[in-house]
Amino acid sequence: MMDSAEEPVSKRAKSDAAAADEEAxxxxxxxxxxxxxxxxKMTVGRGKLYCGxxxxxxxxxxxxxxxxxxxxxxxxxxxxxxxEKHLKICNAKPKDLPGYIEVGxxxxxxxxxxxxxxxxxxxxxxxxxxxxxxxxxxxxxAIFDDTQIGVMEELILEHEVFKEELGNESYGPQTLKHLIxxxxxxGILRRENFFQNDVAFVExxxxxxxxxxxxxxxLQQSDLKNVKVFLVDKASHRHKKDNKIEDREIIQxxxxxxxxxxxxxxxxxxxxxxxxxxxxxxCGGATDLALRCLIRANKHRPEGDTLQSDGFVxxxxxxxxxxxxxxxxxxxxxxxxxxxxxxDLVVKMxxxxxxxxxxxxxxxxxxxxEGDGIKxxxxxxxxEEVGRRCKRMLDWGRIQYLKENGFEAGLKLYAKxxxxxxxxxxxxxxx
Numbered sequence: 001m002m003d004s005a006e007e008p009v010s011k012r013a014k015s016d017a018a019a020a021d022e023e024a025x026x027x028x029x030x031x032x033x034x035x036x037x038x039x040x041k042m043t044v045g046r047g048k049l050y051c052g053x054x055x056x057x058x059x060x061x062x063x064x065x066x067x068x069x070x071x072x073x074x075x076x077x078x079x080x081x082x083x084e085k086h087l088k089i090c091n092a093k094p095k096d097l098p099g100y101i102e103v104g105x106x107x108x109x110x111x112x113x114x115x116x117x118x119x120x121x122x123x124x125x126x127x128x129x130x131x132x133x134x135x136x137x138x139x140x141x142a143i144f145d146d147t148q149i150g151v152m153e154e155l156i157l158e159h160e161v162f163k164e165e166l167g168n169e170s171y172g173p174q175t176l177k178h179l180i181x182x183x184x185x186x187g188i189l190r191r192e193n194f195f196q197n198d199v200a201f202v203e204x205x206x207x208x209x210x211x212x213x214x215x216x217x218x219l220q221q222s223d224l225k226n227v228k229v230f231l232v233d234k235a236s237h238r239h240k241k242d243n244k245i246e247d248r249e250i251i252q253x254x255x256x257x258x259x260x261x262x263x264x265x266x267x268x269x270x271x272x273x274x275x276x277x278x279x280x281x282x283c284g285g286a287t288d289l290a291l292r293c294l295i296r297a298n299k300h301r302p303e304g305d306t307l308q309s310d311g312f313v314x315x316x317x318x319x320x321x322x323x324x325x326x327x328x329x330x331x332x333x334x335x336x337x338x339x340x341x342x343x344d345l346v347v348k349m350x351x352x353x354x355x356x357x358x359x360x361x362x363x364x365x366x367x368x369x370e371g372d373g374i375k376x377x378x379x380x381x382x383x384e385e386v387g388r389r390c391k392r393m394l395d396w397g398r399i400q401y402l403k404e405n406g407f408e409a410g411l412k413l414y415a416k417x418x419x420x421x422x423x424x425x426x427x428x429x430x431x
Contacts (some may be wrong), residue, residue, distance in 0.1 A: 029054055053077065061102070097413040106292040107259045107326050110299075113276055125376070133376060136342050137349075143336050144389045149396045152424065155412040157187025161218050177419055181315065182211050183424065184414045185280060186218060188313050192427060196217075198226045198273035199310070204258055204290040205281045207230035209242035215278065215381070216242065216251045228272060232256055237428050258289040259326070263297040269307060277312030284321025286313055287426070288328040295405045298430065311407070311429040315414065317422035319350040319391045320360065329397020331404075338393075346390045353387030354421040395426060406431050 029040035031054035040049035055067045055077050067077040073092035087093065097103075103128060125133070125166065158166070162183035166176070187196065195218075203212045209231050209233045216229045231242055234257040252268055254261075263275060277294050279287065294309040318415055324330070324340050333343060375383065395411055402409040409428035417423055 012178045029120035034422075036085075042075055044048075056168070070384050096215060099268075100254075100262050103260050103261045105260060105262060106289045106296065109292060110329065111332075123341065123348075125345065127347050128345060130377060133345070136338075136345055139337055139342070140346070140386070140389050143338075143393055143396075147396055149392045149411070150268065150389070152411050152413050155188060155425075156184055156412055156416065157191060157414075159186040159190060159214075161186070161214060161221070177387065178210060180419050181280060181415055182214055185211065185278065185313055185315060186214055187410070188414060188425065188427065189276070189278070192311065192313065192429070194276045194311060194313070195222065195224060195227075196274065197224050198271075199276055200228045200230060200269050200274070201222075201276050202230045202232060202263070202271035204232050204277060204279045204293070204314075205283070205286050206233045206242075206253070208237050208282050209240050209253070211278060211280050212251060213241040213245060214353055215249070216245045219250060220245075220247060228268075230254055230266075230268065232258060232261060234258070258286055259291050259292055263293060263309075264305060264307060272307060274308060274310035276310050277314065279312070279314040282314055282316070283318035285323050285326040286321075287316060288322070288326045288398065290314065291328055291402065291428075295407070296430065298406060309430060312427070314426045315422070316391075316411075316424050316426055319394050320347050321345050323395060327394070327397070328401040329399075333393075333402040346394065349383075350387050350390045350394070352383040353385075353391055391424075395424070398426065402428055415425055 022343045027044050029042045029044055029051040030049045031040045031051070032038070033040055040051060040054055042053070042113050044051050048055065053076055055224055068080045068083070070078050070086065070090060070092065071083075072087065072094075076284075078086045078090075158180075162179060165171075165179050166183065171179070189201075194201075201212075201219075203209070203215070206212055212229050212231045219227045219229065231240075231251070231253040233253070233255065236255060240253070240358050242251050242253060253269075254266065263269065269275065275294065275297060277290055279290055282290055290312075291314075294312060297307070297309045326341050327343070330343075338346070373380075378386065392411070399409045399411075407428045408431055409426060411424055412427055413423055414425040415423040
């Protein structure tokens, strides 16, 4: 047996080199990150100056292999020589879209001018001359008075499935707020006679599926036949409430952007007769996308297809997130003399209704309206009223659009203002 002292020099040298590599400090990437004003902190491979992401900044590495930004995702670099192979396996490679996805299909109404719809402005209220703002507010007030859109029936209901939950004293105000809203929406669905056989409820913008969970719970306890709940959301959420429904045949989730969804092409809806839309988190323009989605399901049905939208109940919120391209009531606004530039100002003024001032309630009560200062020539309460009128005008435009497309629709107060300032829901039935 050879003594360890007599090991070949080459083998011993390799071992010493490996040990030296382990003891040597890690070499950092030489790329200077301009945004952070420092060098990249990633370590690099032996003989290299740049990490994998920033190696694209080196003309050649030690092997002479040129790297380029990936054409599909420039956030990482690839070997120029292996470009063709990489494009076949890159994680950023566009995936084949399912049949029920048509990009942007619900973003613009039939017959609209896409160029006009896509144009936007970036006006700020503070940059608008007071005389122009005053003129716009007077237009809004005239529309509000002519249409009587501020007259709404209070329809605050509750479904018995929530009785135990609403009586749970361990819940905080935020949890109770959402339960009260969901209970009222389900009570309205029952009152509007949407609970029928062969109905598929579609919750648009489902998020974690709170409303869909309670809907499925109600349906499980009913005698209705062939009823389902489908959740539509473009994101994948953790801790989804709908996962707690044991009967997986009654509830399913579809990952899609509402603007791209074609309901009549969803295979899971094939054995249903009617579609009922539900929404509690349809912020701003998402409401318009959902309305077009339901309307399109009726107007563009394949011949012989009996599946159709029957109606919907949508809680309305976040009007400041509406945009001219997707807003459904453009025709109504234009007829009333509200231009696209006016619209951009309207969606900024709507925030006056719900955003508050950041001042405590006690201080506001002590100081009154004047304590919050006069802005735009109005007190806080006056600005709040203008904001509410802007919101209702936008909702009335949606109602006119629905009437032109085969639906009867109206607004109801589905919750107390103490529960939420966004307490208006839009209810629609097919004519």
